[in-house]
Amino acid sequence: MSRENLARIKMEPLLFHTQASTSSRAPLNFRVLDQLIRILAGRSLLPEELAGLMESACLGEWQSDWKRYVQAGVCLGALQVEPGMEWVSRKSWTGSIRHTVKCRRCGTESSREMGREFHFLRKIGRQVLRFFAIGEASSRRATIPSMQDNSGHQRAVNWSMCKECGGLCAYCEECLTMGRIRQCSVLIRGDPAWLERANQHGAGELCKEPDWGHWGLSPAQKDAAFAGVGFLKATAARSAVVPADKLRAQPAGLPRFLIWAVTGAGKTEMIFPLIEYELAHNRQVLIATPRKDVVLELAPRLIKAFPECSVVSLYGGSEERWSRGQVTLATTHQLMRFYQAFDLVVIDELDAYPYHNNPMLIHAAEGACKRSGRYVLLSATPPAALAKEAARGALACVRVPVRYHRHPLPVPKRLVLPRVEQMLKQGRIPGKLRSVLADSLRRGAQVFVFVPRIAWVEPLVRLLGKTFPEFAVKGTSSKDENRRDTVQGFRDRTFALLVTTTILERGVTVPKSDVFILGADAALFDEASLVQMAGRAGRSKDDPAGRVFFGSREWTASQLRAIGQIREMNRLAGKKGYLLESDQPDRRRE
Template sequence: MIFPLLEAVLTQGGRALVATPRRDVVLELAPRLAKAFPNDTRAVLYGGSTERWSNGALTLATTHQLIRFQEAFDLVLIDELDAFPYHNDQMLYYAADKCRKKSGSTVLLSATPPVPLQRAARRKRLACARVPVRYHRHPLPVPKRLTIPTINQMLRKNKLPSKLVEALQHSIQRTAQIFIFVPYVKQVEPFVKLLRKHAKLLNVMPQIIDGTSSKDAVRTDKVISFRERSINLLVTTTILERGVTIPKSDVFILDTDNPLFDAASLVQMAGRAGRSSDDPHGFVFFGAATWTMSQRSAISQIRSMNTMARQQGFLI
C-alpha cells in the first residue's frame, strides 16, 4: 500500500522515510523494501545498527532515530503510530515533525488509530483514507471463541483442555504456523514446557515448539526460525502483535479476557492471520474463561471492516 507513495517521491529524486516504533518491525520491513526498491540507496537505522552513519534516498528507522534528522525528508511515513514507544511520547512527535522538509508530507499509518485521531478524521479535521481490505482482496479472519480455563489453571493441572487441543490439532494438520499469545512474559516458558509435554498428543515433535518475549536475547533468531518453519508453534507476548508477517499463520490468544489485552491489541494480534495470498483466510481463536467488552469490540471492528470492503466491492 505504501510502495506507490514511496515510488512517487523516489522517482523525482526526493528522500523518503518509513518510521516504525519497534526494532522487530524494522528488521521485518528491511528486506521487503530492498526487494521493492533495489535501485535506490537505503539506510536501515535502529539501536545497534551498523548503518547508523548512512544516508539513503530511502530510510527505514525506529522512531527514536528521527531525533538525528532536521528537515531531511520529502515524505515521512509513521507506521504503527499508536504503538509504544511512539504513542503519547511528545518528544517523538516533535522529532517526527522536524525531520520533514517544510514542503514535505507526513502520512500516519495504523490498523488501530487512537480515538482522538479517529474523531478528527470523522469531523474532517484530518485527511483520512480508510482501507478495509488486504491486497489479496479476501475478508479479514473473524476470531472464533474458545471457552477454556485460564493459563494458570492449565499450568497448575499440567494439562491442556480438549477444546484447545482440538483447535491446535486442526491448525497443525493444515500445516499452519501457529502464534500462541499469552499476557505475561513469565508465562511463556512454562507454557512452552506444557505444550512440549503434550507434543505427542498434538502429533508434533517437541523441538518445533518454542517461545519468545521482550526479555529474549535471541528473539530475532527465533522469529527467523519461525518464518523458515523450523519452529512451528511460537508462544509469545504482545511484542509480536505488530509488523510480523508469517505466511499461512493461525493465531491463538489465551486469557483473552485479561485486562492487558484491550480491543486494539486483540485486533493487532488477530491481524497476524490471513496475511498471505496463498492462505488468506487463516484462523483466529480467542481463548478465555469469560467474554469481555474488549473481545466483543475487536470482533465488531473486524466485521465492520469486512462489511465495508464488501459494500465497496473490494472483496473477490
Template sequence: MAVYVVAQGGVWQARISLNLAVDELWWAGEAEGLGGWGGRWVVGGGQVADWESQAAERKGQHADLESQAEERRGQRAGWGKQAAEWEGQRADWKGQATDRIVLLSRSLPLGWAVKLAAACQFTNRMQYWDEEAWRKYASALLKAEIRAERAAGGTGGAGWPFEEAKVYRLPEDRGWSRRGGKVVGERNGERKAGVSEWKDEEGSGWAREREKERGSVQGSMRTNWQGNEQVSVLMSEMEVLAAGADRLVAALDGRSLLQGEAEALVAEQLPELAENWRAAAQLAYLQGRLRLTAAVLGPAGAARLGLRRREVPRCLRCGSAPTGRTACAACGLAGCAYCEACLALGRSRACALLLRSAPLPAVQRTAGVSPTVTARRWGLSAAQAAAAAAALGFLAEPRKRSAARGPERFLLWAVTGAGKTEMVFPLLEAALAAGGRALIATPRRDVVLELAPRLAKAFPADVPAVLYGGSEDRLRRSRITLATTHQLLRFHQAFDLVIIDEIDAYPYHNDPMLDYAARQVCKLGGRFILLSATPPAELQRLARSGRLPHARVPVRFHGHPLPVPRHIRIPPLHRCLKQGRIPAGLRSALQRSLDRKAQIFLFVSRIAHIEGLLQLLRTMLPEISIEGTSSQDPGRAEKVLKFRDRTISLLVTTTILERGVTVPHSDVFILDADSGLFDEAALVQMAGRAGRSKDDPAGNVIFASAEWNRSQRAAISQIRSMNAIARRQGYLKS
C-alpha cells in the same frame, strides 16, 4: 563560547562565536569580492538574502560545489523567494558600516551564551553605553542562571562572568589598507572614554586582546600574528574556507547533531576540515546557513526557537525537560543541566553544542495521479490504487487544519495484510520526482530490516539509508531514508515527505519524545502520511468527522475477507500452569490447526508464562517442534526464520510479534485475551497474523479467555466492519 553584539547600519545584532578570528574578518568586510563569502549575506535576524544574485560573484568555483548545487536543485530558488518576502530586511550590507562591537564574553557557558544572544533587546540608547552599562545589562539577562550557579557552589568573583566586557568602536570607512601583504587598522578620530578602537596601530583593540585566537584558523585559512599586526589572509585562502563552509553545510543538511556526532561526520566525510571545522561552521553560522545552539536551553532561547515559554527549559533534541544537574568539567559550572530522556543517543547538556542546518522550504508537489495509472505502474490492487491515488491528491492539494500544530497529515487506514508498503511506493516516487527527500519511519528495528530490501528493489537508483541502533548507514545520505523512530532525533526539518508506519505501535505510541522528533524532521510545508491498521481512537474520530484527510483500505491484497475470531472459554493461564494441564477446548482447537498443517502463533500476555507453557505443550504434543520467544530472547530473529520455513511448528510469543511478521498458512491463538495488556489494537494486530496468504486466506483466530470483555468485542466489531465496507465497495472475491 564567545558572545558579542554588533551594530551595523544602525541595526544591532547578537551573535555567539566558535572562532572570533572568523567573526573579525566577517564584520571587517574582509569578505568583499567573494559575494559575501559564498553569495549569502546575513540580514536582520540572521536570515539569508540575495542567495542567487550574489552567488554569481563567487570566484574560483569548484566542481564539487557545482554537483552539490545540482543535487539541491530548486532549493536555492526557494531561499530567494522566501528572502524576498521578509519585509524590511533586505539591505545592501556592502554599503553599510559596522559601527561598533561589544564583546560581552570570550568564554561563557554555551547555554548562557545562547540565551543571552536570544534575549537581547536593543534600543537607540545602547550606542552610548560603556562597558559597565553592558555588564549590568548582560548580568540582568542572566540573573537567574548566575544566582542558581552561585547557590550550587559556583565560585565566580565580582563582575563574573562579564568582567572582560569591552566596547570597540569601528572606523566608519572600515579603515583597511593593504600594505605589503599586511592589514593595518587606521585611526579614525580620537578614542572616547570607555571605548576602544576595534584595531589600531598601537595594538589596543580587538585583535590584541584576542591573542588566544592566534593561529586558530589553520589549514583552510591561515592567520598569523606578529606583535600587534595581523598578516593578511589571501583571498584564495578565504575562498577555500568558504568552500569548506559549503561542504560542511551540505554534509549537515537536515541533521541535528551534537558536537561529537558532527566531528565524527567531519572525520568520515570531510577529513580535510577535521582540524578547522569550527572556523567553517562559524562562517556558515554568520551566513545564516547553520544554526549553533545549546542542546538544553533555558526559557528565552527555547522560546525564540519555537518552544512555548511554559514548556521550557527543554532539550532541543528530544523536547523533554532536563531532569538532572551536575558539576561539569566541560563548562566549569557547578550545576549543568542535562537530559536523561535521550541519554542513549549521547548526553544532551546545557553546554553541549547542537548543530543544525538552516531549514529550507519543502519542494512543490506534483498533480495527483489516477488510480488506474497508479495500479498499472506499481501492480496494485483496486483498493490499493484508490488509496494511493487519494494520498497523491493530498500531496498535490494539501488541505488545511488536519493538525493542530505541525505539518499537514493524511491517514492511510489499511487492514493488516493490505500491502501498505506497496501503497507508499507511488508517494515516494512523487516526492523524488519533485526533487525532495522522503523518510519512512517505523517503531521497530525488525520492520526496518524487512522493508530495506523491498525499498532497494523498488528504487534501485536511490538505495535508502537504513538507520537503527548500530547501523553502518548512520552518516550516509540518500534521498530515501528508512529509520526507526528513535533515529529521527538526529534530524531537523530534513524531509519533504514523512511517512510514519505503525503509528499505534510501541514505542512510538504515547511517547511524547518520539512524537516531538517526528514533527521536527518534516520541512516547513512538508507533509505527513500516517500508516496504521489500528489507528489511535483520536485519529479515528478525526477521520470519521472529516477533520483528518484519509483513505481506508478495508481488504487485503488477495481480495478475501479478514478471518473473524472465535471465542473459547478457558481458565486464566496462570491457573492452568499451576494445575499443570491444558483445557480440553484449547487442546481440541490446537489439534485441528495441526491436522491442517498450519503454523501456530500462540500469544501470551506475560513473558513469565512462556517457559511453563512450553513444558506443558511439549508434554502434550511431543511429535512437533515447539519454541518460545520474547523481547528478551537474543535468538528471536533466528527462531522467527525457522518458524517461517516450518522448522518450528508452534511458536509461543508475546506482542513482540503482533506486527511486521508474515508467515503463510498460519493460525492464531491468543491466551488470556481478556488481559488488560491486550487492548483492541493489539487483538486486531495479533489476529491479523492469520489468513495473510492467498493460498490460505481463511486462517483461524481464537480468543481464549475466562471473560468476554470490551476489547475483544471491539476488535471483532472492527474486523467485521472492515469486511462489510470491502463487500459494499466490491473489493471482495468471496
C-alpha cells in the same frame, strides 16, 4: 559569495571565543564553507557529530577549525547555533513561577523545578570543582542525590559536574543513546532553504503523473495510493502559494493523512506511488519506522523500485550515517539528527512501541518535517484519538479494508475457557481447547498461542508438549535472547506450536498459521493488540482463511470491539467490491 556578505562576517560579534592558533589565523577557505553549509542543510547536530559529518565529506582537514566556519555560516544566515538545553519558565496556578530545563533535541523537560536549591548547589559545585582538580571531579560524574526522584529512578534530565563548563550542568538522559547533550553544548542547525537551492537544478523536468501500472497494486491498494497522491497534490499547492519561510504553521498543525490499512494489506507497496510523486517534484522523503528489521527489509525494495534515486538507511550502527539521499529510511530515533529537512514524512506503525505515546519521538518527527511539509501516517490499529478525528472528518484518511490477496480477514471465534493459571495449576488442557488445537495441528498449520504473561510461557510450553507429544512446542518472549532464531525456526516449520507474548503481535508473518489467544480478557490485551494478534492468521494467498480463537472466561469490551473492527473492515471490503468473487458474502450464502 558577495563582497557584502564577506563584510558582514567581520562585523558580527564572535559566537565562539576561539583560541588563537596557527590554523585559526589562516583565512577561511570559502569553498570549504560553502560545502559545510550544504552538508549541514536540514540537519541538527552536536559538535561531535559535526566532526563525523565533516570527515565523511572529506572536510576532515578543517575539523579543528570548525568553530570559525560555523560562525561564518551563522553570519551568512545559513546556519544556526542554539543551546542544547534551555530554561523554561512556567507560571503555576498559584502564580508562582517554575523553572525547568528542556532538551531542545528531544523536547524532554525536567520534571521538577530547580529553584533556590539549584542555585545553592550550583554555587557549591563550582567551589568543589575549584578546590579539586576539575578533571578529577568531573570524572566521578557526581549526580546530586537530592535531585533524583524519591523512587531512586533517575529523571529524564539529570545534573552532574561538567568538565566543559566547570559547573553543575544538566544533561538529557532520554536521548543519551544519540550522544550526550548538555546544558552547555550547542546544536548546529543548517537552514533547510539551502537544501532546496541545491536541489533546484532540473526541477520540473520530471513533473509527471505517477505511473500506476507498474506497481502491481491490488484495487484496494491502488485506491488508497490514489487518495494519498491526491492529498499530496492538494497540500503541495499550499506550500507553493505561501513561501516556506512565511508559513507559520506549528508542526502539529501540518497536513496529515492517515492510511488505515488492515494487517497484511501491503502498506509499503501503497506508499511507492506517493514516493514517486514526491521524487518527481524534487522533494525529500523520509520513512520512519519503529523497527530496524523493517529498515533492512525495505531498503533493497526501495532501491529496486527507484534505481535512479539515492536511498539512505539510518539506524543505530548504520554505515550510511552521514550520507544524504532523496529517500531516507530511518528508525524513529534517528529523526533527532534532522531539522526541517523533509517534505514528506511517512510514519509507519504510529501506534506501535516506541512511537506511540512517546513525546520524545513525536517531537523528533515534528522537528524533521519542513514547515511546508506533510505527514502520511500508516497503521492497522490507529490510536482512538486519531480514529475519532478521522471519523469526524478532521483528519484526511483512507481505509484499506482488505488484504493484498483480496480474501476477507479471519473473524475470531470465542472459546469459553477457565483462567490460564487454573489450567497450569491443574496441569490439564480443557477438552474444548484440546480439540480445536488438534484440528489446527492436523491441518498442518503453524500455531501461535498468545498469553498475557511472560511467566506463563514456559509452564504452558511444558503442558502443551505433554498434551501433544507428537508435536514440537517452543516458547519465546522479550526475555528470550534467542528470540530471532526461535521465530526463524517457527517460520521454517521446524516446530508447530509457538507460545509467546505480545512481543510477536506485529511484524511476524508465517504462512499457514492459526492464532490462539489465551487469557484474551486480560487488561493487557486491548483492542489494538487483539486485532494485531488476530492479524497473524491467514496472511498468505495459499491459506487465506486461517483460524483465530479468543479463549477467555469473560467477554471484555476490547474483545467485542476487536471483532467489531474486523467485521466492519470485511463488510467495507465487500461493499467496495475489493473481495474476490468467491469470497463475496452474498455468494457464500447461496
